Amino acid sequence: MLVFRFSIFKKIILKVFIVLLLLTGQSAIAHAKTADGIVEKTESIIFKTQNQKVWENDLHEAIPLVYESFYEEGFIEDDAENFTGYYYGKIGGGASGEFGVTAHLNFDAGKVDITYPIDVKLTIPEEAKYKPGETFTIDSSWEIADGWAMTATGPKGSAYIDMNFALKAWAYYKVRDPVFFPDYKEGALFPTIDIADRFDITPTVTDETNENFSLDKPELDIESTIKFPNMELNSSNVRVEDKKLVASTSDSFFEFFIEFDKKIIRTPDEVDEFLEDLLDFLDVDIDYTIFNAILDNEAKVDQNVVFDPRIMITLPFSVPVNYTELNADGSIVKNETSQFVRFQLGNSVEIEIPDVNLENFSVYPTYNLSNHFSNSTIMSVNNDITFEALSLDMDMPVIPTLYLPPVVYGDFNATLSTSVYDNTWSLNGFNTQTGNLLEFGLIDKTPPVIRYLNNQRTYMVDEHIDIKCDVTDNLSGVESHTCEDINADAYTFALGEHTFSSEAIDEAGNTASNDTSFTVDVDIPSLINLTKRFVEEKGVQNELVKKLENATHAFEREKDRQGFILLTAFHKQLYALNDKWISDEHRIILRNYTFISFRELLLERGKSLQRWVAIHAGATEEEAEEKVRTIWENRDERYSEISTEESYKQRKIKMSYIGE
Incomplete structure (x- = not known):
């Protein structure tokens, strides 16, 4: 069995080694070289802007927010009888109405402060040598980093609300053929009376008559100007969604509750004196409700603020180049020829090597933030309308009480909303950032160099010839050549002059040739x-x-x-x-x-x-x-x-x- 024991000193050494290894890995993130000759470069950029004015005292004309209409009608009938008499009753009625809201919205100027840090990653080819006409690709990506912030004050504003109600009700009620019998128990002397032909109560509210909440106005018109406070955006109500800074606020600035109740307790004016005296004698009460309504409404403003950044990168080359910007799906955004290669961060760009002899093909990128800052405001009104129309209650001591419930009942509950404001700005003032140097390599227009070394020029037949042929290309490198060393005894050559030539081509396609001569002699x-x-x-x-x-x-x-x-x-x-x-x-x-x-x-x-x-x-x-x-x-x-x-x-x- 093998037992491994680490002393405290060895453990410390091991921990130090691990820490160094981790630190080494972290530093490599800024310039990581992959196995396929691709280099990933990362850097951090922070964009800031302060006191950016938005909303700019925008006034919007009247916008119809809500329109609702309804119509209901119904009839009901009943009768009652006992040993003293009987009667028959019928009621009917209906209600219709319209409800509308119109608003004017006015925003005062506000301002926005934004801090937007990002981490950029550029994937470029390893520093290489190119020849004119070749292309290389730069891939880019970015993420929002920690430390972002968006604060805003505004928009403070006001809303002019015009609410209009037009409600109508009509009623029909009739009591006929009341028959009364003598009260033998009481020893009443009254004979049976049939007043069917004489007693007909028919007061009616016609469709042409506007019966509203108070029954004396055709419309109810409410006008009001409501101011709502500043919108305050801070870290508590700002969130990140797909690299965007998003905030939402809601202000309930207008509520009202109105209950309209009109109850009429009377005998109709149309009956004659005899019947009126009779009803009084019989102690008859007729109660009817024409309309009873409850109107419960709430108006509010929902504001949605979105900061949608677009990071642009510019590569300022010393000469114009042809380049193509590509979306993530490979579709072409644009083809241009310019000294300044400008494309949106997150896309890729293909750059063609220009046909010029540059010693170094490198650039310092600059980063700019273009953006859309938008505010979308939706005003909504929650309508809750409850109404009932026409109920009848007849109380006669000699016969049972007749009660007919409301013939019309309605309950409307709906939230109606519409966009009253939608505007987009481009925030200025963001600082331009310069990134670290990007080196793509050299543009090679220099041909290879062929050299013949150790040539004595004249060799006697007893000497040995050892001429080295050397090919070098310090830029793109040698692709192929015919250069060979000359290594032989001089006597193997014929007497006289001999010339050897060779050619070479580098990786950039540049060609070169050279030759060398020597003479073989004898003495x-x-x-x-x-x-x-x-x-x-x-x-x-x-x-x-x-x-x-x-x-x-x-x-x-x-x-x-x-x-x-x-x-x-x-x-x-x-x-x-x-x-x-x-x-x-x-x-x-x-x-x-x-x-x-x-x-x-x-x-x-x-x-x-x-x-x-x-x-x-x-x-x-x-x-x-x-x-x-x-x-x-x-x-x-x-x-x-x-x-x-x-x-x-x-x-x-x-x-x-x-x-x-």
């Missing part, structure tokens, strides 16, 4: 060194080298004949060697370089040329030189692997005519 010292390299057997190597050195000394002392004899001996020994001591390839190389080395030595000596001219009397120096070249070229041919007819004919050429 007697390089021939001696090459002989030592090709012939490893020391004894043979020393013999061959000795012949070359002696030939050199002979030519230097102008003992040309002796020099040629030594060279001939060198060739004979060279070809006499078997493959054990030297390869055929190296044998041919040494032979060819021997002729060339000594030929050049003789051609450079003016004294030898004078002797050649003397041998060939009358020949010019050029002719003598050409003759010597022809002889040596034929000798080269003679010792080559392929013998031509011409070389065979001259295989016995003597060189005794040259020299002493």
Whole structure:
């Protein structure tokens, strides 16, 4: 079993390590590099404005808020009878009305203070190298941060309310055929009386007569001007909804309760004196209610305030660029060409690299807050109307009491509302913020650089050529190239000048080419060194080298004949060697370089040329030189692997005519 124990010191070290790790992670939030070459940059911006005037003493004309109408009617009948008599009663009636409210709303000026902090995140490509015509995308997003605030004073205002009621009621009631019997118990002497034809109570309120609450006015018109207090917005009634600051207030500024009750207790005026005396004698009461109404209403104003910010970002480049702004769903907002790339934060923008040679493609973004500050006011009236029309109560001592309830009953309860004010402003005064530097990379119009290094320009055949080919591009980087190092022994090249060229292209599409040249030459010292390299057997190597050195000394002392004899001996020994001591390839190389080395030595000596001219009397120096070249070229041919007819004919050429 393994048991791990941590000392207190180790625990402290571990905690410190964890804290450092967390701190490192937090700092990376401001500049986080993702695996796909994308960099996320975040920064905090705070926008503020104070004493922004709104509402601007707005006056709105009369707006009809409420209109309601109703109509009800009904009839009811009943009769009663006992041993003293009977009667029949019928009532009917109805009610109709209209109810309307008209308002004028006036707002006084108010002001708003807003603090709006945000956290911005920009997703840009990792600092890279671009070529003209390429595009890159900037994605943006933002969130409202802690510390936001919106306070407002206003709108203080007033409402002129005009309420109109027009209520009508009509009634019909009739009592007929009351029959009274003698009261035998009381010993009454009255005979039975049938007054059906004589007693007809028919007072009626017609439709043409406006019967209102008081029954003496056709309309009730209430006019009033009500002032409501300042609207105060603070943290308690402001909330955040989808990055908007939203506030709602409600003021109930007008209430009234009116009860109208008109009860008429009388005998109709239309009956004659006999009947009136009779009714008085019989102690008959007729009570009827034409209209009874209760009107309960409340008016209030609901205000909804919304601050809807739009954050704009501007990238001020040093040259105009083509750019496309895209919505979150990928739809195009606009295509523009401008030095100032301006788009709404939360959208993305595609920027095309301009065809200019800039050393640095970077920018300091600026943030501006455009906005809509709106106030929507809704005025509502809650109507509660209760009414009853026409009830009848007849009290006759000799017969049962007749009661007929109201024939019409209504209860209307509805809240009617309408928008009386709706306005939007753009709040000014928000401060412009400058963000941190955004570096997108370089625009590369510089071609790659190709360099050939360590070129000596002239190489003897015994030397080694090691020329490095180097390709660099400090901007976009090298995409491809044909540059290769030259690493070989000089004798593997033909004598003379050699030129190597290469091409390269960088990631931005810029191309470059370069070349280098060098010359391969041979002289007697390089021939001696090459002989030592090709012939490893020391004894043979020393013999061959000795012949070359002696030939050199002979030519230097102008003992040309002796020099040629030594060279001939060198060739004979060279070809006499078997493959054990030297390869055929190296044998041919040494032979060819021997002729060339000594030929050049003789051609450079003016004294030898004078002797050649003397041998060939009358020949010019050029002719003598050409003759010597022809002889040596034929000798080269003679010792080559392929013998031509011409070389065979001259295989016995003597060189005794040259020299002493």
